[in-house]
Amino acid sequence: xDRLGPIGEAVTAALxxxxxxxxxxxxxxxxxxxxxxDPTEVADRLGWLDVAGAMATQDERLxxxxxxxxxxxxxxxxxxxxGGSSLFPEVLARSFPPxxxxxxxxxxxxxxxxxxxxxxxxxPPEATLFIASSKSGSTIETLSHLAxxxxxxGDTGHVAVVTDPGSSxxxxxxSERFRALFENPADIGGRYSALSYFGLVPAAAAGLDxxxxxxxxxxxxxxxxxPDPNANPGLRLAAAMAGGxxxxxxxxxxxxxxxxxxxxxxxxxxxxxxxxKHGTGVIPIAGERLGPPEVYGDDRLFVxxxxxxxLDPLADAGHPVVQLPSGGPDGLGELxxxxxxxxxxxxxxxxxxxxxxxxxxxxxxxxxxxxxxxLGEVPVxxxxxxxxQVGPGDYVAIQAYIDPEAGEVDLLEDxxxxxxxxxxxATTVGLGPRFLHSTGQLHKGGPPSGVFVQVVGDDPxxxxxxxxxxxxxxxxxxxxxxDLRTLQDQGLRAGRxxxxxxxxxxx
Numbered sequence: 346x347d348r349l350g351p352i353g354e355a356v357t358a359a360l361x362x363x364x365x366x367x368x369x370x371x372x373x374x375x376x377x378x379x380x381x382x383d384p385t386e387v388a389d390r391l392g393w394l395d396v397a398g399a400m401a402t403q404d405e406r407l408x409x410x411x412x413x414x415x416x417x418x419x420x421x422x423x424x425x426x427x428g429g430s431s432l433f434p435e436v437l438a439r440s441f442p443p444x445x446x447x448x449x450x451x452x453x454x455x456x457x458x459x460x461x462x463x464x465x466x467x468x469p470p471e472a473t474l475f476i477a478s479s480k481s482g483s484t485i486e487t488l489s490h491l492a493x494x495x496x497x498x499g500d501t502g503h504v505a506v507v508t509d510p511g512s513s514x515x516x517x518x519x520s521e522r523f524r525a526l527f528e529n530p531a532d533i534g535g536r537y538s539a540l541s542y543f544g545l546v547p548a549a550a551a552g553l554d555x556x557x558x559x560x561x562x563x564x565x566x567x568x569x570x571x572p573d574p575n576a577n578p579g580l581r582l583a584a585a586m587a588g589g590x591x592x593x594x595x596x597x598x599x600x601x602x603x604x605x606x607x608x609x610x611x612x613x614x615x616x617x618x619x620x621x622k623h624g625t626g627v628i629p630i631a632g633e634r635l636g637p638p639e640v641y642g643d644d645r646l647f648v649x650x651x652x653x654x655x656l657d658p659l660a661d662a663g664h665p666v667v668q669l670p671s672g673g674p675d676g677l678g679e680l681x682x683x684x685x686x687x688x689x690x691x692x693x694x695x696x697x698x699x700x701x702x703x704x705x706x707x708x709x710x711x712x713x714x715x716x717x718x719x720l721g722e723v724p725v726x727x728x729x730x731x732x733x734q735v736g737p738g739d740y741v742a743i744q745a746y747i748d749p750e751a752g753e754v755d756l757l758e759d760x761x762x763x764x765x766x767x768x769x770x771a772t773t774v775g776l777g778p779r780f781l782h783s784t785g786q787l788h789k790g791g792p793p794s795g796v797f798v799q800v801v802g803d804d805p806x807x808x809x810x811x812x813x814x815x816x817x818x819x820x821x822x823x824x825x826x827x828d829l830r831t832l833q834d835q836g837l838r839a840g841r842x843x844x845x846x847x848x849x850x851x852x
Contacts, residue, residue, distance in 0.1 A: 346668060347581070347585070347665075347666070347667045347668060348660040348665065348666045349585065349665045349667075350660065350663050350664065350665045350666075351592070351594070351643075351663060351665060352585070352588050352589045352592055352594050352646065352665045353665075355588035355589065355591050355592045356584045356585050356588035356589070357584075357588075358588065359583070359584040359585075359587040359588040359591070359694045360574055360580070360581075360584040360588075362694060363580065363583065363584060363690060363693065363694055364572065364574075366379065366693070367572070368580075368690055368693050368694075369570065369571070369572045369577065369580055369690070370570075370572060372391075372394075372686070372689055372690065372693070373394060373570050375388065375391045375394070377391075379693050380692060380693055380697070380698050380699065380700075381698050386698060386700050386701040387698055387700055389531070389532045390532060390533070390534045390537070390700035391532060391700075392530045392531075392532035392533040392541075393533050393534075393537035393538070393540070393541070393685055396530065396533060396540050396541050397540050397559045397562040397563050397566070397678065397682070398559075398563060399530070400540060400541060400542075400545055400555075400559055401556070401559050401560075401563070403542075403545075404555055404556050404559075407545060407546065407549035407555055408549065408555075410505075410525060410546075410549060410550070411447075411549040411550050411552060414448060414474055414550055415446065415447065415448075418471075418472055419448050419472060419473065419474050419503075419550075420448050420449070420472040420473070421448055421449055421451065421467075421468040421469075421472060421473040421474070422448045422449070422450050422451070422473070422474045422476065422547060422550040422551055423451050423452070423453055423464055423468055423473060423474070423475050423476065423494075424450070424451070424452045424453065424454075424476045424478055424547050425453050425454075425475060425476065425477050425478065425486075425487050425490035425491060425494075426452070426454060426476075426477070426478035426479060426484070426487055426507075426543075427454050427479075427484055427486050427487060427778070427779065427781075427782040428454075428535050428536065428614055428779075428782025428783055429480065429534070429535025429536045429537070429538050429539075429543060429614065429782075430478035430479055430480065430484070430487070430507070430535060430538075430543050431452050431453075431454040431478065431779075432454075432610050432611045432614055432783065433538075433539035433543065433544040433611050433681075434450065434452050434478075434543075434544060434547040434548075435452045435454070435607060435610060435611075436605070436607045436608050436610065436611050436677070437450065437544070437547060437548050437551070437553060437677075438450040438451060438452060438547075438551070439607040440604065440605045440607060440608075440674040440677065441551075441553055441674050443551075444551060444552035444553065445552075446552070447551055447552025448474065448550060448551060448552070449551070450547055450550070450551035451464070451468070453490055454486070454779050454782075455486075455748075455749055455776065455777075455778065455779060455821075456486055456489070456778055456817045456820045456821040456824065457746070457747065457748045457749070457802070457804070457817070457821055458804050458806060458807050458808040458816065458817040458818050458821070459748040459751070459804065459805075459806065460748050460749060460750065461490065461493055461808045461817050462806060462808050463750070464494075465493065465494065465497045465808075470494065470497060470498040470499035470500070470503060471498075471503075473499070473503060474503055474504075474505060474524070474550060475490075475491070475494050475499060475503060475504050475505070476504075476505045476506070476507060476546060476547060476550070477490070477491045477504060477505070477506050477507075477508075477514065478506075478507040478508070478543055478546075478547075479507075479508050479512070479514055480508065480509050480512075480529070480534075480535045480538070480543075481508075481509065481512060482508045482509065482512025482513045482514030482515060482517075483512070483513060483514070485709075485712075485820070486778065486820075488514075489810045489813070489817065489820065491504070492810055492811040492812055492813075493808060493809075493810060493811065493817075495811070496809075496811040501521045501522055501523045501524070502522075502523075502524050503524060504518075504523045504524055505523065505524050505525040505526070505527070505546065505550075506518040506523055506525070506526050506527065507527045507529060507542045507543055507546050508526075508527075508528065508529065509528065509529055509531045510528040510529075510531055511531075515528055527542040527546050528542075529541050529542045529543060534700050535782075536614045536615045536618050536619065537615070537685055537700075539611065539681045540558070540559065540562055540678060540681055540682070544558075545558070545559075557675060557678075558677060558678045559678060560678070561672065561675065561676055561677065561678030561679045562678035562679055562681060562682040563678075564679065565678075565679040565682050565683060566682065569682060569683060569686045578669065578683050578687075579682075579683050579684075579685075579686030579687040579690065580686075580687075580690060581667075582648070582667065582669070582683070582684070582687035582691075583686070583687040583688070583689075583690035583691040583693075583694060584690075584694065585646065585648075585665070585667050586616075586620075586627050586646070586687065586688075586691045587627075587690075587691045587694035587695050588694075589627075589646040589665060590620075590625065590626070590627050590695065591695075593643070593644055593738065594643075594644055594645060594646045594665060595626065595627055595628050595644060595646075595792065596628050596630050596644050596645050596646065596740060596771040597616065597627050597628065597629050597630060597646050597648055598630040598633060598645050598646065598647045598648070598771065599612060599629065599630065599631045599632075599648055599649075599650070600635055600647060600648070600649040600650070600653050600655075600656065601631075601649075601650045601651065601671075602650055602651030602652075602653075602671040602673070604671075604673050604674065605650070605671065605673060605674055605677065605680075606632070608650070608677070608680065609629070609631030609632055610631065610783070611681075612629055612631060612684060613629045613631050613773075613775075613780075613783050613784055614782070614783035614784070615684060615685065615688050616628075616629040616688060616787075617629055617783060617784040617785075617786060617787035617791070618702050618705070618783065618784075618786045618787070619688045619689070619691075619692055619699035619700070620688065620691060620692060620695060620697065620699060620787075620791075621784070621786050621787025621788075621790050621791030621792075622697055622698075622701070622702075622703055622704065622786065622787075622790040622791065623697055623790065624790075624791070624792060624793070625695055625697065625791065625792065626695075626787050626790070626791035626792055627691065628740055628771065628787065628791065628792070628794075629773075629784070630645075630740070630771045630772070630773060631773070632758070632774065633761065633762075633765065633771070633772055633773075634758075634762050635653070635655045636762075636765070636766065637658065638658055638659055638661075638662035638664065640765055640766045640769060641659070641664060641769065642737055642738065642769045642770060642771075643663075643737075644737075644738050644771070645664055645665075645771065646664075646665050646667070647659055647664055647665065647666045647667070648666075648667045648668075648669065649666065649667070649668045649669065650669050650670075650671045650680070651669075651670070651671030652668075652671075656668070669683070702786045703786075703790060704785075704786050704789040704790040705781075705782075705785060705786050707789060707831050708781045708785055708789075708824070708827060708828050708831055710827075711826075711827030711828060711830060711831045712820075712823050712824045712827040712828075713827075714827065715823040715826050715827045716815060716819070716820070716823045720819065720822050720823060720826060721826060723825075723826055723829065723841050724840075724841070725840075725841055725842060725843055726840030726841060726842055727842070727846065728798065728842045728843075728846035728847065728849075728850060729846075730840070731796055731798055731838065731839075731840050731842065732764065732768065732796070732850075734796060734838050735768045735770055735796050737769070737770075738770075738794055739768075739770050739771075739794045739795070739796055740770055740771040740772065740773065740794055740795055740796070741761070741764050741765075741768070741770055741771070741772045741773075741795075741796045741798060742772075742773045742775060742784070742788065742795050742796070742797050742798065743757055743760065743761055743772070743773065743774045743775070743798045743800070743847070744775050744777055744780060744797055744798065744799045744800070744825075744828070745757055745774065745775070745776055745777060745799075745800050745801075745802070746776075746777035746778070746799075746800070746801040746802060746821055746822075746824070746825045747776065747800070747801075747802035748802065749776050749779075751802065753802065753844065754774075754776075756844075756847065756848060756851055757774050757800075757847065758774060759851035760847040760848075760850050760851040761773070761774055762851075763850050763851050763852075764850060767850075777821070777824060777825055777828070778821070778824045778828075781824065781828060785828070788832065788837075789831065789832065789835060789837075793836075793837060795837060795838070796838045796839075797829075797832050797837065797838065797839035797840070798839075798840070798842055798847075799825060799828075799829050799839065799840065799841045799842065800841070800842055800843075800844050800847060801821075801822065801825045801841065802844070804817075804818035804821070807819075825841075829841060
C-alpha cells in the first residue's frame with residue numbers, strides 16, 4: 346500500500362499527464378515522440394522492452410556454453426566490465442549462493458591495483474573464464490583488465506566477450522579466436538541490458554537458471570503494458586518518482602529486502618543516468634541505513650522493496666512511502682523490467698530523454714587529459730569546509746577511490762550515517778571509478794544540490810597495464826583527479842579530503 350502524503354496531488358498530476366499522452370501504449374509501440382521529436386538515442390535504445398522473449402530462444406546456447414565450462418575444469422568466472430556491463434552480474438553474484446558443481450562468479454570493475462592483483466592471485470588462469478564485457482568495446486578499464494589477465498598467463502581460450510556487433514572488441518575476439526563471442530542486440534543501452542547477454546552470459550556461466558530469470562520478467566509484461574495504474578506497478582512508480590521530483594522530494598531512498606539488497610547498485614545507475622540531466626533528476630539513495638523520522642529532511646521519497654520495519658513511523662511523520670513486493674532472487678527478472686518501465690515513463694513525465702547520457706564523456710575526456718600531461722598536485726580540503734556548505738535539500742556524495750574489499754568501506758558507511766544525522770541530508774557512497782559509470786551523469790547533469798567529498802587511497806603496490814606507459818594506480822589517480830576537476834569546473838561544491846577526517850566524523 347502506497348502512502349503518498351505530501352506528494353499525493355503531484356503524483357495524481359503526473360499520472361493524468363502520462364495517461365492523457367497514452368504513454369504506456371506509445372512506449373511499448375516504440376514511439377520515440379513520447380520523449381522527443383528527434384529519434385536519436387531513443388528509437389535505437391528500446392530493445393529492452395522485449396529482450397526477455399528474444400533471449401529465451403538462446404537458452405540452449407547458453408546451457409551448452411555453461412556445461413562446457415564445467416567439462417573443462419573452470420572453477421572461477423570473472424566479469425571484467427563497468428556500469429551496465431558489470432552491475433547486474435554483481436547483483437547476481439551477491440543474491441544467489443554458489444551453485445554446486447559450477448564456477449563461482451566474481452566481478453572486477455575497479456582500477457584499484459590491489460583489487461586487480463587479488464583477482465590474478467586468487468583465480469588461476471587455467472581454471473578461470475574471464476568475460477570481457479563492454480557495449481562499445483573500447484572501455485579503458487575493461488581493456489586494461491583484459492591485458493593484465495592475458496599477461497598473467499591467461500590465454501584467449503579462457504576469454505569470452507560480450508559486446509555490440511561491429512565493435513573493435515568483437516573483431517578482436519574473432520581474430521584472436523577467443524573462447525566465445527556474444528554479440529548483444531545493439532538497440533539496448535548499457536543500463537537497460539540486465540536481461541540481455543550482458544546479464545545472462547555471467548548468469549549461465551555461474552550455473553544460475555537463466556530461463557527462470559526470463560520467465561519472471563515475461564510474467565510481468567502483461568501488467569506493465571496495462572494503462573490502468575491500479576494494474577501497472579511500473580506506471581504507478583513512474584508517477585511517484587516524477588511527481589516527487591517536481592515538488593522537491595527528489596531523493597529516492599531505497600529500502601530493499603536484504604536478500605537482494607545489492608539491486609540498489611544496479612538501480613543507482615538506471616535512475617541516475619536515465620533521469621539526471623538538464624538540471625533535473627531523481628537522486629537514488631541506496632544502502633543508507635534506515636533511521637528515525639527526525640534525521641530526514643522534507644526532500645525524501647522512500648521506496649521499499651519487500652516488507653520492512655521502520656516505515657510506519659516515517660509515513661506517520663509525513664514522508665511519502667511506496668512499497669513494492671519482493672520475489673527474492675527468483676523475482677529479479679520481474680523487478681528489473683518493472684523498474685525499467687518506471688524509469689522510462691518517469692523520463693517522459695519529466696520531459697527528458699531517459700536513454701542518453703550527455704555528461705558521461707566529460708569524465709572520460711578529463712581522465713585522458715590527465716594521463717597525457719601527467720598527474721598533478723591535488724590540494725586536500727578540510728572536510729569541515731565542505732560540510733559547512735551543506736544546506737537543506739542538498740545531498741552529500743562520498744566518492745572513494747579505494748579497494749572495494751578494504752576495511753575503509755565500512756568506515757565510509759559510518760561516516761555517511763554521521764553526516765546524515767548531523768546535517769539532515771541524504772548521503773551516498775560511491776566507489777571509483779565504478780560510480781563514474783553509474784551516478785557520474787547525475788552528479789554533473791542533475792540538480793546542482795550535491796556536495797562531493799572525494800577520498801583516494803594509497804597504493805602500496807602497483808600493477809602494470811601491458812601496452813600502456815602507466816599502471817593501474819596511475820589510471821585510478823587520473824580518473825579521480827579528472828573527475829574532481831570536472832565537478833569543480835562546473836562550479837559544483839567538491840574537494841578531496843583526508844581519510845582521517847572521515848574517520849573523525851564517524852566517531
